[in-house]
Amino acid sequence: MNGQHTYQEIMTQPAAWEDALAAFAEVAEALASSWQTLKPNQVIFIGCGSTYYLSLTAAALLQQATGIASRACAASELLLFSETLVVDPAKTLLVAISRSGTTTETLTAVSRFQQQGGAAVWTITCYPDSPLAQMADIVLPTVAAQEESVAQTRSFASMLIMAQALAAYLSGQAWEQLHDLVAYGRTLINQTAPIMQQLAERQDLVRFTFLGSGPQNGIAHEAMLKMTEMSLTVANAFHFLEYRHGPMSMANAEAAIIGLLSPTAADHEKQVLAEMAANGATTLTLSPEGGDIALPTNLPVWAYPVLYLPPLQLLGYYRALSKGLDPDNPRNLTAVVTLDTAAF
Ligand code: F1P
Numbered sequence: 001m002n003g004q005h006t007y008q009e010i011m012t013q014p015a016a017w018e019d020a021l022a023a024f025a026e027v028a029e030a031l032a033s034s035w036q037t038l039k040p041n042q043v044i045f046i047g048c049g050s051t052y053y054l055s056l057t058a059a060a061l062l063q064q065a066t067g068i069a070s071r072a073c074a075a076s077e078l079l080l081f082s083e084t085l086v087v088d089p090a091k092t093l094l095v096a097i098s099r100s101g102t103t104t105e106t107l108t109a110v111s112r113f114q115q116q117g118g119a120a121v122w123t124i125t126c127y128p129d130s131p132l133a134q135m136a137d138i139v140l141p142t143v144a145a146q147e148e149s150v151a152q153t154r155s156f157a158s159m160l161i162m163a164q165a166l167a168a169y170l171s172g173q174a175w176e177q178l179h180d181l182v183a184y185g186r187t188l189i190n191q192t193a194p195i196m197q198q199l200a201e202r203q204d205l206v207r208f209t210f211l212g213s214g215p216q217n218g219i220a221h222e223a224m225l226k227m228t229e230m231s232l233t234v235a236n237a238f239h240f241l242e243y244r245h246g247p248m249s250m251a252n253a254e255a256a257i258i259g260l261l262s263p264t265a266a267d268h269e270k271q272v273l274a275e276m277a278a279n280g281a282t283t284l285t286l287s288p289e290g291g292d293i294a295l296p297t298n299l300p301v302w303a304y305p306v307l308y309l310p311p312l313q314l315l316g317y318y319r320a321l322s323k324g325l326d327p328d329n330p331r332n333l334t335a336v337v338t339l340d341t342a343a344f
Contacts, residue, residue: 002326003317005148006230010313013154014185017306019144020158021178024165030138031122035170038119040093043070044085046078047097048105048337050152050225051159054097056218057305058163064215065171065302072218075105079112079344089118096123097163099147099155101130104339110135112344124159140166149328150335151229153313156222161306168302178303184296185310192293192311195284200231200318205256205282208235208319210312211243212260213269215301219308220260226316230327233319240269243276253280258315260308261287263301286311 043062045055055072063070073085075096086092094113098106101123110121110132120137127133128141145158161178168175199205208227212220220237227235238247240259251257259273266289273283285291286308288299295307320327 002321002324003328006151006153006317006327009147009149009154010310010317011189013145013157013310014182014189016142016145016154016158017161017185018179018182020142020162021165023141023143024162024169024175027138027140028169031166031169034120034138038093040068040119041091042087043068043093043095044078045070045072045095045097046075046106046109048075048103050156050222051097051099053218053221053225054156054160054163055095056221057160057215058095058097058167058218060215060218061164061167061302061305062170065167065173075103075109079105079109082112082116086113086116089113089116092119094118094121096121096132096136097125097159098123098130098132099126099152099159100336101125101127101132102336102338104337104341107131107135108341108344124162126155126159150330150333151226151316151327153226157306157309160309164302164305168300173300173302177300181303181306184307188293188295188307189310189314193314195293196311196314197318199256199282199284200315201322202256202282203322204254206234206254207250207256208233208315209243209247209250209255209257210235210237210260211240211257211269211272212237213240213265214262215305216260216262216308219305219312222309223258223312223315226313227319229330229333230316231319231323231325232331233323240265240272243272248276248279251276251279251281255281257281257283258312259283259285259291261285261289261291263288263299263304
């Protein structure tokens with residue numbers, strides 16, 4: 001049957017979240033000590049594909065929590081245009097996120113940053129023995145999240161909850177509260193699977209748009225990539241209010257618009273979706289405010305991002321099956337992109 005690995009990896013991911021949090025506890029003291037010593041005035045998160053989108057969310061969370069200037073970029077951008085990103089390498093912390101720890105652009109970007117006198121490199125990876133881990137000063141490992149599938153699911157969510165713990169911990173907040181998400185995740189998966197399967201199987205919908213703002217924007221882009229990689233369906237992602245500035249020309253009866261409502265701007269975000277529904281689009285919300293998919297209420301803002309993922313991963317999975325595709329083996333893709341380092 002198509003997609004057996006992907007299905008298992010999506011369904012079992014809360015256990016991997018728990019493992020990631022246990023691993024975080026092991027490195028927390030080293031992180032705090034390094035953070036106090038470095039006192040960085042800039043933090044840059046890098047990754048490729050899914051892990052670039054993860055970096056978008058991780059950077060937003062860290063700056064929101066600590067007040068330290070944080071940004072995300074694709075590893076290739078740091079490699080080829082570092083002067084547009086790094087202000088003072090000696091006061092910059094680089095956090096490289098990579099499931100495999102072997103992606104050429106990420107390895108080469110880290111090496112270049114270190115050659116430029118970068119202050120320190122931390123990495124979040126599923127492979128603590130990988131070349132990237134060996135280059136890093138501190139490794140945040142998510143070993144239980146290793147997966148067979150090419151498209152990241154369990155690995156992405158586990159590396160993300162590690163980044164959420166990092167933001168909460170470095171800002172002195174009760175990061176252990178993230179353990180509560182394991183039970184929430186199991187409930188969400190069971191409750192939302194039939195809803196997402198029904199939406200995925202609607203052949204009248206030919207385009208999927210994911211809207212997310214603030215820390216949720218990275219998750220919206222990851223949902224877009226899951227839909228693209230797994231099901232070869234036209235998908236895109238935007239900040240919520242940006243959708244009005246042109247892309248909404250595509251909002252009609254053929255469009256599904258999935259809104260990742262935030263805990264803090266939901267009124268503005270709901271208004272966008274109401275306007276698109278009036279144009280004939282099918283909308284669906286994931287929200288702490290009781291949307292079509294209700295997330296838990298009253299969690300701190302840094303706890304939410306990982307909870308949006310399981311339904312969105314299931315949407316891409318079921319869409320692939322509805323088209324007779326195998327999400328375990330997406331067309332043209334490999335689990336890792338390896339390039340000739342001499343080219344850089
Ligand atoms: C990065 C990546 C994935 C993508 C595909 C190819 O891998 O681009 O994001 O989905 O699997 O590799 P990694 O650096 O996170 O291992």
